[in-house]
Amino acid sequence: MKIEYKKDLKDVFKLDDKQVYIIDSNIYTIYKQLFQSIKNKSRIFIYEANEHTKNYDSLQKIYSFLYTNSINRSNIIYGIGGGITTDIAAFSASTYKRGCRLILIPTTLLGMVDASIGGKTGINYNNIKNGVGSFYIAEKVIINTKFLESLSETEYKNGFVEIVKMSFLPQSDLLSSLAEQQGIEAIIKEAIRTKLELTHIDLHDKSSRRLLNLGHTFGHILESVSNYDISHGTAVAIGIRAAAKLSFQKGFVTREVLEVIERRLDKYALPTSFNSKYLPEILRIGKSILKQDKKADDKYNLVLFNGIQNLTIYKTDEDLEVINVLREFADV
Numbered sequence: 001m002k003i004e005y006k007k008d009l010k011d012v013f014k015l016d017d018k019q020v021y022i023i024d025s026n027i028y029t030i031y032k033q034l035f036q037s038i039k040n041k042s043r044i045f046i047y048e049a050n051e052h053t054k055n056y057d058s059l060q061k062i063y064s065f066l067y068t069n070s071i072n073r074s075n076i077i078y079g080i081g082g083g084i085t086t087d088i089a090a091f092s093a094s095t096y097k098r099g100c101r102l103i104l105i106p107t108t109l110l111g112m113v114d115a116s117i118g119g120k121t122g123i124n125y126n127n128i129k130n131g132v133g134s135f136y137i138a139e140k141v142i143i144n145t146k147f148l149e150s151l152s153e154t155e156y157k158n159g160f161v162e163i164v165k166m167s168f169l170p171q172s173d174l175l176s177s178l179a180e181q182q183g184i185e186a187i188i189k190e191a192i193r194t195k196l197e198l199t200h201i202d203l204h205d206k207s208s209r210r211l212l213n214l215g216h217t218f219g220h221i222l223e224s225v226s227n228y229d230i231s232h233g234t235a236v237a238i239g240i241r242a243a244a245k246l247s248f249q250k251g252f253v254t255r256e257v258l259e260v261i262e263r264r265l266d267k268y269a270l271p272t273s274f275n276s277k278y279l280p281e282i283l284r285i286g287k288s289i290l291k292q293d294k295k296a297d298d299k300y301n302l303v304l305f306n307g308i309q310n311l312t313i314y315k316t317d318e319d320l321e322v323i324n325v326l327r328e329f330a331d332v
C-alpha cells in the first residue's frame with residue numbers, strides 16, 4: 001500500500017470519467033467544485049454515511065452502480081469520505097468481480113489514522129458492528145489534511161481518541177509527537193507508521209494487531225446500547241479507562257500506573273463517563289453484544305495494560321467482569 005501526502009486539495013482531485021467514485025454526501029456538498037472534472041455524473045455514487053446505512057442495502061446499491069458502469073477488475077474504485085465510506089467502498093471493491101482496484105481518500109481524522117489503513121473493510125450486520133467484511137488493502141491511500149478544516153469538533157475528537165489510544169502501543173512514538181506539539185500531519189504520519197507496523201506483522205488480526213482494539217470491546221457495548229448516540233470516540237475513550245481500571249483490579253498494573261494512564265487521557269480532555277440512562281440496557285443486552293465480539297474463539301480478547309506502554313491480550317469468558325467495570329463509568 002502506497003501512502004501519498006498531498007498539500008493542495010486540487011492535487012487530490014485529478015479525477016476523470018474512467019474510474020468510479022463512492023463519495024460521502026457531506027464531502028460532495030462541501031467540496032463540490034473539486035469533483036467538476038468528473039463530467040459523467042453517473043460515475044459518482046453519493047453515499048449518506050452513517051452506521052445505519054453502513055449495511056447490506058447500501059452495498060447492494062453500490063454493486064448495482066458498479067454493474068451499470070460496467071466496472072471490471074482493471075477499473076479503480078475510489079472511496080472518498082470518513083471511515084464509514086471507505087469501509088463500505090473497500091468492501092465493495094474487495095468483493096465485486098472478486099476484487100477491483102481500490103484507492104482511498106480519507107477525509108476524517110479517524111479515517112486518516114485508522115480506517116483507511118491496514119486493509120479491514122466491512123459493513124454492519126444486524127446489530128453486529130462490521131459483522132461482515134474482508135481484509136483488502138487499498139493500492140493507494142491519499143492523505144490531505146486540508147479536509148480536516150471542515151470537520152466538526154466532535155468528529156475531530158473521535159479521531160484524536162484513536163491517536164491517544166495508539167500512544168499506548170509499545171511500537172509507538174506518538175507520545176513524543178504529541179508532547180512536542182508537532183503539527184497534525186506529523187502526528188498522522190506517526191499514527192499510520194504505528195498501525196502499519198502492527199498490520200504488516202499480523203494482517204489478519206490473529207495476534208499483535210489485536211492490541212489496536214484497546215478500549216474497543218467496552219466501546220462496542222456503549223455504541224450498541226445507545227444505538228450509536230454515544231460516538232465511537234467517546235465509547236473508545238471510556239473503553240480505555242475501563243481497560244485501565246480492570247487491569248488495576250486484576251493486579252496487572254499498580255495504582256501509580258493507572259493514574260499515569262488516566263492523566264494522559266485527562267490531558268487530552270477525553271470523555272470520563274457516559275449517561276447512566278444506558279445502564280439498564282447494558283445490563284440487559286451487554287452479554288449478547290459481548291458474545292458477538294468474540295471474533296476468533298470462545299473467549300473475549302480484552303486488551304488490558306501490563307504497564308504504561310505495555311499491553312496484553314487477556315482472554316476471558318466472564319461477561320460480568322467486563323460489564324461491572326463499565327458500570328463504574330456511568331455518570332451519577
Ligand SMILES: NC(=O)c1ccc[n+]([C@@H]2O[C@H](COP(=O)([O-])OP(=O)(O)OC[C@H]3O[C@@H](n4cnc5c(N)ncnc54)[C@H](O)[C@@H]3O)[C@@H](O)[C@H]2O)c1
Nearest residue numbers: 024026082083084085107108110111114115120147150151
Ligand atoms: N477499517 C478499519 O480498520 C476501521 C478502523 C476504525 C474505524 N473504522 C470504521 O470507521 C467508521 C467511523 O469513521 P468516521 O469516524 O470517519 O465516521 P464517518 O465516516 O461517519 O464520518 C463522520 C461524519 O463526518 C462527515 N465528514 C467526513 N469528512 C468530513 C469533512 N472533511 N468535513 C466535514 N464533514 C466530514 C461524514 O459525512 C459523517 O457525517 C466506523 O464505522 C468504524 O467501524 C474502520
